[in-house]
Amino acid sequence: MNELFNEITVLSVVSLGAIGGVAAIVLFLVAQKFKVIEDPRIDEVEDLLPGANCGGCGLAGCRALAEAIVRAESLEGFNCPPGGSEVMQDIAEAMGWEASESTPMIAVLRCNGTREFAPPKVKYEGAMTCAFAHNLFAGEGGCPFGCLGCGDCVEACDFDAMYMDKDTNLPVILDDKCVACEACVKECPRDIIEMRKKGKKNRRIFVSCINKEKGGVARKNCKVACIGCGKCVKECKFDAITLENNLAYIDFEKCTLCRKCPPVCPTNAIHELNFPERKKKVEKEAKTE
Amino acid sequence: MGGVHPPENKLAEKQAIERLEPPKSVAIPLAQHLGVPAEPVVSRGDQVKTGQLIAKGEAFISAHIHSSVSGKVKKIDAVTDASGYRKKAIIIDVEGDEWEEGIDRDEGLQKQCDLDAKEILEKIHNAGIVGLGGATFPSHVKLNVPRGKKAEYLIINGVECEPCLTADHRLMLEKGEEILVGVQLQMKALGVKKAIVGIEQNKPDAIQHFTKLAKDYEGISVQALEVKYPQGAEKQLIKALINREVPSGKLPIEVGCVVHNVGTAFAVYEAVQKNKPLIDRVVTVSGSSVKKPSNFMVRIGTPVSALIEAAGGLPEDTGKVINGGPMMGKALNDLEVPVTKGTSGILIFTENEASRPVEQNCIRCARCVTICPMGLEPYLLAPLAEKQRLEECEDERIMDCMECGSCLYICPSAKPLLDHIRVGKTRVGKMIRERSA
Numbered sequence: 001m002n003e004l005f006n007e008i009t010v011l012s013v014v015s016l017g018a019i020g021g022v023a024a025i026v027l028f029l030v031a032q033k034f035k036v037i038e039d040p041r042i043d044e045v046e047d048l049l050p051g052a053n054c055g056g057c058g059l060a061g062c063r064a065l066a067e068a069i070v071r072a073e074s075l076e077g078f079n080c081p082p083g084g085s086e087v088m089q090d091i092a093e094a095m096g097w098e099a100s101e102s103t104p105m106i107a108v109l110r111c112n113g114t115r116e117f118a119p120p121k122v123k124y125e126g127a128m129t130c131a132f133a134h135n136l137f138a139g140e141g142g143c144p145f146g147c148l149g150c151g152d153c154v155e156a157c158d159f160d161a162m163y164m165d166k167d168t169n170l171p172v173i174l175d176d177k178c179v180a181c182e183a184c185v186k187e188c189p190r191d192i193i194e195m196r197k198k199g200k201k202n203r204r205i206f207v208s209c210i211n212k213e214k215g216g217v218a219r220k221n222c223k224v225a226c227i228g229c230g231k232c233v234k235e236c237k238f239d240a241i242t243l244e245n246n247l248a249y250i251d252f253e254k255c256t257l258c259r260k261c262p263p264v265c266p267t268n269a270i271h272e273l274n275f276p277e278r279k280k281k282v283e284k285e286a287k288t289e
Numbered sequence: 290m291g292g293v294h295p296p297e298n299k300l301a302e303k304q305a306i307e308r309l310e311p312p313k314s315v316a317i318p319l320a321q322h323l324g325v326p327a328e329p330v331v332s333r334g335d336q337v338k339t340g341q342l343i344a345k346g347e348a349f350i351s352a353h354i355h356s357s358v359s360g361k362v363k364k365i366d367a368v369t370d371a372s373g374y375r376k377k378a379i380i381i382d383v384e385g386d387e388w389e390e391g392i393d394r395d396e397g398l399q400k401q402c403d404l405d406a407k408e409i410l411e412k413i414h415n416a417g418i419v420g421l422g423g424a425t426f427p428s429h430v431k432l433n434v435p436r437g438k439k440a441e442y443l444i445i446n447g448v449e450c451e452p453c454l455t456a457d458h459r460l461m462l463e464k465g466e467e468i469l470v471g472v473q474l475q476m477k478a479l480g481v482k483k484a485i486v487g488i489e490q491n492k493p494d495a496i497q498h499f500t501k502l503a504k505d506y507e508g509i510s511v512q513a514l515e516v517k518y519p520q521g522a523e524k525q526l527i528k529a530l531i532n533r534e535v536p537s538g539k540l541p542i543e544v545g546c547v548v549h550n551v552g553t554a555f556a557v558y559e560a561v562q563k564n565k566p567l568i569d570r571v572v573t574v575s576g577s578s579v580k581k582p583s584n585f586m587v588r589i590g591t592p593v594s595a596l597i598e599a600a601g602g603l604p605e606d607t608g609k610v611i612n613g614g615p616m617m618g619k620a621l622n623d624l625e626v627p628v629t630k631g632t633s634g635i636l637i638f639t640e641n642e643a644s645r646p647v648e649q650n651c652i653r654c655a656r657c658v659t660i661c662p663m664g665l666e667p668y669l670l671a672p673l674a675e676k677q678r679l680e681e682c683e684d685e686r687i688m689d690c691m692e693c694g695s696c697l698y699i700c701p702s703a704k705p706l707l708d709h710i711r712v713g714k715t716r717v718g719k720m721i722r723e724r725s726a
Contacts, residue, residue: 122622125645127708129675135715137373137622144374217367217375 041070041095048090049080054158056081056181081105082159082179104198105180107161107173111192112208112271113139113146114168118222124148134189142221145211147171147192153184175202175274197252202274205250205257207232209269212245219267226269232261291662292517292525293695295616297491301455301575301582306463308586309599311358311383315590316368317343318378321629322419323426324350329379335362340389340566343379346417352427352630353417357568357588360384369623371612371632378627381590392565398466399562402474409478409561416560417630418567421552422446422521423613425631428553432478434542441545443476443484444530445554447499448514448521450489451614454634456571457551459584461488461495465502468551471558472509479547484509485530486551491516518616519693523548525662537689552633572596572628576637578604587628594624596635608643611636616694646703657696657706663689667696671706674713679720682713688721690714 045066053061057080059068069078075097080087084104092098118141126132130152138144149169154162161177162184164170171184173193185193192210207226211218215227228246235241240254241261250261250270259278262270320326327344331337337356344354360383367375388394404412414429434440445468449457461468472484486503488496490513499511514520514529524535526548533544541548549557552570559565568589575582580601587596593610597603603610603624611618612626613633620643657667665686673682690710697707 122620127705127712129709129712131712131715132705132708135711136619138369138375142622213367213375 039070042066044094045069045091048087048094050083050087052082052158054082054179054181054183056179056183081181084179105195106175106178106198106202106204107180107182107184107193108196108204108206109147109171109173109192110194110206110208110210111145111147111170112224112269113141113143113222114170116168117224118143118146130187130189143211143218143225145190145192145209145213146222148190152187152189153193156183156187158183199252199257199274203257204252204271204273205255205259205262206252206271207248207250207269208271210247212247214246218246224267224269226265227267229266231264231266232270235261235264290664291660291695292519293660293698294517295452295698297516298453298575298577298615299455299458299491300453300577300579301573301584302458304455304459304583306459306571306584306586307599309588309591309596311386311588312591312595314363314380314382315358315588316378316380316592316625316627317354317357317590318368318370318376318627318629319344319354320370320376321354321425321589321631322346322352323424324348324352326377327351327354329365331356331362331379333362333364336360337362337381338387338389340392340568342566346427350427350430352419352429353415353566354379355417355566355568356381357590358383359387369626371619371621371626371629373619373622378590393563394565395563398470400466400470402470402477402561404561406478406480409474412561412564413478413557416556416566418553418556418560419630420550421556421570421630421633422550423617423631423633425629428549428557431547431549432475434479434547438542439545440479440481440542440547441483442531442547443472443479443481444526444541444546444548445472445484445486445551446521446523446526446548447486447488447492447495447551448526449492450516450518450521451616451618451634452518453575453636454573454614455575456573456584456633458492458495460555460571461492461551462498464555465498467558468554469499469502469506469509470562471554471556473506474557474561475547475549475554476508481547482508486511487514487521487526487530488512489514489516489520518695519662519691522662522691522693524691537686567630570628570630570632572632573634574600574637575634576604576639577642578606578639579637580604587632589630590627592625592627593621593635596628597624597637604637604639606639606641607637608640609638611638616698617692645705648704649702651702651704654701656699656701660695660699662693662695663691665690667706667710668704670713671704671709674709674716677716679713679717683717683721687713687717 046063049062051062057065059065120140121142124140128150130148130150133148133150139146139148147170151164153171154164159177159179161174162171165172209226211225218225226247230243232248233241233243238254238256240251242249262272325348327346329344331343339359341356343356346352360381363380363382365379368378370376418428419425447461476484496513503509503511527546535541535544556567572587573584574596583600609620612621670687694707
């Protein structure tokens, strides 16, 4: 009995040991043959990225960006919108490169067709998605260029940087949360949201309208539409404003934020954000009175 | 397969077609058909006569447009049309009613035709005829069978399965002979020996009338069809009449068929035998609150408000005014929208009838799957489309959806299934085009 037991034990130990040995050799050889040499720096860079996988950089996710950065051996042309310059600095430091500063951008809504300025003429009852409403009609207010107010952009935002204002029926972009990933820009069926330079102290001046119709037609639907009168173009000393298809556009690269154009706009279509309140306004009103 | 049975509400069934006088001013849109919009050949201040060519559709898929009135071209400008957007239209101030020479305005029946197939096609092309069932596909393109394909049957759609609409029904009763001559002309143009007129069983008078008349016309037969929606959809009609299935993504010509509406057949008759271009059509104005539900013969370009006025005015409790049938039609956001070649009906719904119920969660009852005439799964397609999972949408054959609206109609949770599927279709279509480009 004891002998038999010994024999089985020895046999099984030897045979299993042999199989194990052969398998180990095979595995070792295969691992040698198909070895993936991965740059350890990829992991290092990935650790520094925010890990939101938002795709804001234009790549599939943070890992893809890390791979691309390491492969390119430079930060030139790469941008992580949520991480911003801080993250890029960190990566540059870790890699021993120099980081180039890129201009911070932010999403800007170029429509001011609130319920007050563009009163709804009809009521929309379909699925609450701008994509469908856009296929169906010009919009409750009647402007074929204006915001439809179904909130596809808010849905697309991964950073809670947008919400729908119930009173105006327009989306609101939060300056401190927007990371310029462009998800909303891509989602908007009417291309109302534009990526613009964030500006010093978050100050921005832009035409809050993209209506290309003739002035009279545009005004019929919305009190604050750009009517293409060209007054702002004349006012601008820096050639930053162009007029095309009855619509003024302010080039944010050329604009010096001098604040000359907003007051001349007869329909208040030019918006200025985060500026201190105007002093002149009081004087002006006093004059007219 | 599939289908729903919405209440028929054919209130204007017994109302004879009434000819509506031209209004003071018409707006004739340049895009009234599928394909490329026509190019205007008149300019501001020109005098035009009724039936005169005012815009040319030279592209392969396009159609000519003729003036429906006589008068002076006021301007060529954008006006809101049934699409809900402002599109280019020729606006004409009406002065008298002087017709273009060569148009035979005699009401008498003209049976004899000595023209050959090519000449008939030419006349149909020149008259700017498009499919009057609603899709407005240019008829001359449809009747020109592509090389390598052979047409066996001409199928004439007299189903009118949309509830409320009675335009085709009245036309069949009042212009039966003319329609059959039109069918014969199309058979000649196509070179087919057999034509079948399909009519739903809820129109026994039309079936009887046509069966009697068709005896004198060789090759034309009449078939009664089960009442269900959408019986008049092209693929469903072919299946019901000759039991052939059009493959996914293909046209009826693949199974040897060309399908035309009865209204189109009448327009073909007028174009070929009377030289009259497509400048008017029958439009049903109906609804439970409408004082006088009617069928009007209307000049193209007449504002919808004039039609409503003629039917007794807009009721106070109106919730929606629909252009087309209640199932596939679209609510108008402006009552000055002009009647176009594709306008089959103007329906007025009270607020009660028009409002959509509150959307609830899908309860997986699978009614939408049971009734989908194309054998699709709307409960699945809608969320896939909503989440933009386009490849999966394509695998689930979203492009086969004909947007009949049965799923939206049957859904007990009132989910806007079709709304999402429509968006999905547009996106998948774009994806497919980009891939092949």
